[in-house]
Each structure stands twice: as structure tokens, then as C-alpha cells.
Amino acid sequence: MHTRLKLTFATAALLLAASLGSGPAPRQAAAAGVDVDISVFYTSLAPYGDWVNLDTYGWSFVPENVDFGWRPYTLGQWEWVEPYGWTWVSDESFGWATYHYGRWTYVDDYGWAWVPGTTWGPAWVAFRYGDPWIGWAPLPPGPNWRFDAAFDVAGLNLDVSIGSYAWNFVPVRYFAEPDVRARVYVTAYSPYFMERTRWSTRYAPVDGGFANHSLDLALVERARGAPVARRRFRESTAPTGAGAHRQGDDVVLYRPRITPKAPAQAPAPRARGDGRPGADLDAWTAQRRAALKAHLEAQKKALEQEQPDAVPAAPDRPHPGMKPEDAAKRREAALKAIEDEKARLEAALERQRKRREKDQAQPDPKAPGGMGDDGHGKGDGKGKKDKDKDNDDGGMK
Numbered sequence: 001m002h003t004r005l006k007l008t009f010a011t012a013a014l015l016l017a018a019s020l021g022s023g024p025a026p027r028q029a030a031a032a033g034v035d036v037d038i039s040v041f042y043t044s045l046a047p048y049g050d051w052v053n054l055d056t057y058g059w060s061f062v063p064e065n066v067d068f069g070w071r072p073y074t075l076g077q078w079e080w081v082e083p084y085g086w087t088w089v090s091d092e093s094f095g096w097a098t099y100h101y102g103r104w105t106y107v108d109d110y111g112w113a114w115v116p117g118t119t120w121g122p123a124w125v126a127f128r129y130g131d132p133w134i135g136w137a138p139l140p141p142g143p144n145w146r147f148d149a150a151f152d153v154a155g156l157n158l159d160v161s162i163g164s165y166a167w168n169f170v171p172v173r174y175f176a177e178p179d180v181r182a183r184v185y186v187t188a189y190s191p192y193f194m195e196r197t198r199w200s201t202r203y204a205p206v207d208g209g210f211a212n213h214s215l216d217l218a219l220v221e222r223a224r225g226a227p228v229a230r231r232r233f234r235e236s237t238a239p240t241g242a243g244a245h246r247q248g249d250d251v252v253l254y255r256p257r258i259t260p261k262a263p264a265q266a267p268a269p270r271a272r273g274d275g276r277p278g279a280d281l282d283a284w285t286a287q288r289r290a291a292l293k294a295h296l297e298a299q300k301k302a303l304e305q306e307q308p309d310a311v312p313a314a315p316d317r318p319h320p321g322m323k324p325e326d327a328a329k330r331r332e333a334a335l336k337a338i339e340d341e342k343a344r345l346e347a348a349l350e351r352q353r354k355r356r357e358k359d360q361a362q363p364d365p366k367a368p369g370g371m372g373d374d375g376h377g378k379g380d381g382k383g384k385k386d387k388d389k390d391n392d393d394g395g396m397k
Helices: 014-020 039-048 187-196 217-224 281-304 324-361
Strands: 049-054 058-063 076-082 085-090 103-107 111-115 125-130 133-138 168-171 203-206 209-212 230-236 245-247 250-254
Touching: 039 049, 039 058, 049 111, 085 250, 125 187, 133 187, 187 281, 187 324, 281 324
Parallel strands: 076 230, 085 209, 230 250
Antiparallel strands: 049 058, 058 111, 076 085, 103 111, 125 133, 133 168, 203 209, 245 250
């Protein structure tokens, strides 16, 4: 993990709501002329994780084998794609769906979970900007989320709904670079970045979806001292091995037209967690605890490698320096943020262990707590939505 790896999270909404609440509903382009319902997500994403029935949102996707440093919109690259603006080009096999439809939320019992939706976009994220930094974070589902609802965040209080654990901050000069994750700062600096950036989320309806103009293209080009490639959008007729891929000047992405009707069936039953044959709960717990410890130590190491009298700054700019007493306060606050993160993640890990223990005792995938009649109803209370504010996510499977 890069010495500046990590996240943060804060706000986004009014302009976003204003820009999305007006104008005609955009047309969604069909893949190969075929309309499909959201069950296309059930079958396509099944190899990459589990479908769990959350009490608030219904069937949601939890990716497998992600570590404590993982969160949505980190493994990939931002590309400028006409006519959609900043588009997330994911390196992950489930990315064609989870970064262009629906929303992400963090739940204690599972970690990051993706809630399906029918509206396509280049990326569903909030942005913050303040020279020389840009930050982005997944937009969460609203309190009355419906998978078939139009994109409208009016009334959604993102100060409450989005915690600092989900933000990614990088110097603007690196925003459009490959492997952007290696440039992201550690979570402990979240308060610093939140104080020095402002909300900068702007979407506008275009033919086939929404355009993301949250960060001025010319600003990025000035910061990096080089032009940003203008890509064209091209549809694939089926999901590819990765979320998207490039062919010449084109970004090729699968974009089926999702109908607003409820699917006839829920995701196919699959043994999950420690319900899998031969799974060892003690071994799983030990592995996750070791991963958590390594994650927290990496955050502390990143702080140790910072100059004690410096604040984060773009590598091509001199550190402005700080008074010794201010540097001490900054460091004290950063270490406290790591300790708060540790407490939160340990609590989440214990909840997940108990859930898996319960699954072992009742491994029947058709046990009470399944789907509603329409296959996408509310769940049984598993995956209680995390409301625990501003600490790091576990991104745990």
C-alpha cells in the first residue's frame, strides 16, 4: 500500500438535486436492443460475491475477497468520455454494474454493499475540491430508495448519510492517472481535507444517462501540465472480464437498458460466509483480525513517514510548514482518528463473526428472512445500516 493510501468523506447535494430535478428523463441505451430487469445483475455478479437481503434496501451485492483498505471507486481510473464527462473505468469484473447503476452503502454485518438501480451514469459519486486536492466518494441510496426511482437526491442529507470513511483525496495532478489508488491520502487526514475543500458535485442529463462535470477538465490539465485524453463511449453487447476496457480512443462498457419492473426471482441461493462446506470460523476470524491489524499499522506507518512539521501537499509544491504546536495537534488528531477507526472496525468484525456463527447453525439459504414476493423486497434485518459516522470502512467481505 502506498504511503499515502486512504480515504475520507463528507457532503454533496443541493446543486446536484437542482441539476437532476429538471429536464426530460434521459433515454437509456439498450445493449443489443434488449431490455432486461435487474435480475441481470443477480446472475452476472454472482461469481464475484454474495447477494444479501438487507432490511432497508432488499437484495444487495457484497464483493468477495476485499481487504480493509478497499472501498468503491478505488481500483480503476477516471477518464473523460464524451458526452458523459468524468467516467469511472473500473479494473474490477463487477464494475460495469456497480459503478454505473445503483448506489453503495456500508453495513456493519457485511461491509460495503451495492444496492441495484436502473439508471445508468458515468459514476455515482460526490466530489469535493480545494486547490490542490480533489476528493470523491460513493453517493449512498436515499432513505426511501427504490431500485426503479429516477436520479433525484432532493431531501437527502449527505452530511448525515456519508461518513468520512468513504472519501478518496488526491492531488488534482494525479486525478486522471492510472492506478489512482496509490495516490490517495490516509484517512487520518480527513479533517484536514474536509476543512480545505468544498462541495463540487455537478451532474446534468444527457442522451443515454447523466454527464459528470464535477471537476473542470481544463483545471486538471493545468495541474498535470498535459492534456487529458478525450475518449469516446462505445457499448459492449455483454459484460467483459473487467468493468470496462479501452480500444484505441474508445472506452467500451456494457450498458444494458434496465426496465423498472421487479424481477420475477431473487438471486439464486448460494451458501454464504461460514455456511460454505469446510469453512472454519476460527480460521476466518484469525485471518480477518490479522488483516485488520495490518491495515491499521499501514495507516500509522504512513503518518510516520510524513515530515513531522509538514502538512499534506501535492508533491510538486513545497510543504507550507507548520508551527510545532500546530503540527503536534495535527498528529494527535490523526492518531485519534486511527484509534477511532480501530474501535469501529473491531466492532464490525465482531458483528460479522456472530452473523457467520449464526449462519453455520442455520445454513439453509431458504431460511426465514428471504425475499419479498416480488423478489426484491425488504430483508430480515441482516445488514443493519451503519450509522457510525466518520471512521474508516472495513470494506470487509
